[in-house]
Amino acid sequence: xxxxxxxxxxxxxxxxxxxxxxxxxxxxxxxxxxxxxxxxxxxxxxxxxxxxxxxxxxxxxxxxxxxxxxxxxxxxxxxxxxxxxxxxxxxxxxxxxxxxxxxxxxxxxxxxxxxxxxxxxxxxxxxxxxxxxxxxxxxxxxxxxxxxxxxxxxxxxxxxxxxxxxxxxxxxxxxxxxxxxxxxxxxxxxxxxxxxxxxxxxxxxxxxxxxxxxxxxxxxxxxxxxxxxxxxxxxxxxxxxxxxxxxxxxxxxxxxxxxxxxxxxxxxxxxxxxxxxxxxxxxxxxxxxxxxxxxxxxxxxxxxxxx
Ligand SMILES: Cc1ncc(C[n+]2csc(CCOP(=O)(O)OP(=O)(O)O)c2C)c(N)n1
Numbered sequence: 001x002x003x004x005x006x007x008x009x010x011x012x013x014x015x016x017x018x019x020x021x022x023x024x025x026x027x028x029x030x031x032x033x034x035x036x037x038x039x040x041x042x043x044x045x046x047x048x049x050x051x052x053x054x055x056x057x058x059x060x061x062x063x064x065x066x067x068x069x070x071x072x073x074x075x076x077x078x079x080x081x082x083x084x085x086x087x088x089x090x091x092x093x094x095x096x097x098x099x100x101x102x103x104x105x106x107x108x109x110x111x112x113x114x115x116x117x118x119x120x121x122x123x124x125x126x127x128x129x130x131x132x133x134x135x136x137x138x139x140x141x142x143x144x145x146x147x148x149x150x151x152x153x154x155x156x157x158x159x160x161x162x163x164x165x166x167x168x169x170x171x172x173x174x175x176x177x178x179x180x181x182x183x184x185x186x187x188x189x190x191x192x193x194x195x196x197x198x199x200x201x202x203x204x205x206x207x208x209x210x211x212x213x214x215x216x217x218x219x220x221x222x223x224x225x226x227x228x229x230x231x232x233x234x235x236x237x238x239x240x241x242x243x244x245x246x247x248x249x250x251x252x253x254x255x256x257x258x259x260x261x262x263x264x265x266x267x268x269x270x271x272x273x274x275x276x277x278x279x280x281x282x283x284x285x286x287x288x289x290x291x292x293x294x295x296x297x298x299x300x301x302x303x304x305x306x307x
Pocket of ligand 1: 045046047048049070071105106107108109110113135137138139140141146
């Protein structure tokens with residue numbers, strides 16, 4: 001799909017929701033939902049996406065939508081997909097009617113608290129797409145660290161101060177955890193590249209069985225940057241190799257984008273207030289450590305894509 005086709009698709013997430021100005025997830029949700037023409041049912045974990053789009057008595061969702069608990073977006077959609085199959089078997093839904101199923105979750109709802117329900121749904125092989133919008137913290141409840149928060153970022157529960165310099169652990173590699181379930185399709189995408197995201201969402205919807213998309217989503221409130229910079233920051237994450245765009249089809253890795261020049265990690269970290277403390281001279285070694293980690297992970301990924 002090209003830009004023109006994408007923007008002319010019917011909008012399944014209406015404007016007028018209450019997400020922050022500059023929030024990354026509305027374009028993610030719109031792009032994903034526009035990437036299939038089939039009827040679609042969504043479940044959504046508690047989090048910013050859910051609370052800002054479903055303020056009673058209003059809803060932004062123009063498709064059937066189920067708000068699940070924080071921990072079980074994937075289990076909820078598994079049940080819906082199983083019911084659909086049963087209704088087809090009993091002839092209540094015509095055999096040739098194709099309905100798609102999508103579950104949304106934030107990083108807290110996916111990397112941490114929803115991991116068991118996601119793992120179960122992937123392992124049972126339900127035919128659904130899981131979309132993780134990754135803003136790297138529990139944003140809706142006040143910017144607490146999650147296991148998706150990167151090392152060095154300051155959050156309200158891993159604050160930078162005299163003793164600690166933000167989070168001290170590396171970000172969990174959620175895509176690889178999904179790959180380890182031997183599901184047919186896993187991909188990393190970013191909000192700033194809707195064509196790549198849409199191509200991945202199209203593939204995910206046409207995959208038989210579980211597909212997992214993890215989409216990078218800067219958050220101006222939690223990451224502390226001017227609201228108009230969301231796309232720029234997402235792009236810098238990809239250009240600096242912090243967030244590689246790749247996909248894994250039936251276990252086979254493929255790099256979707258290779259940055260043409262070396263963008264140092266500082267350029268990605270600098271505009272974000274959550275990394276401000278790293279730019280003090282005594283914290284120089286933390287930036288070096290992050291750069292080294294990014295280089296090593298990139299090398300590993302390039303090798304996986306070569307195999
Ligand atoms: C079992 C449980 N624990 C805690 C909460 C409170 N809670 C609701 S949303 C949320 C944070 C969600 O974070 P994330 O999944 O990263 O989504 P975001 O808000 O960033 O979109 C928390 C802690 C809850 N609803 N249920």
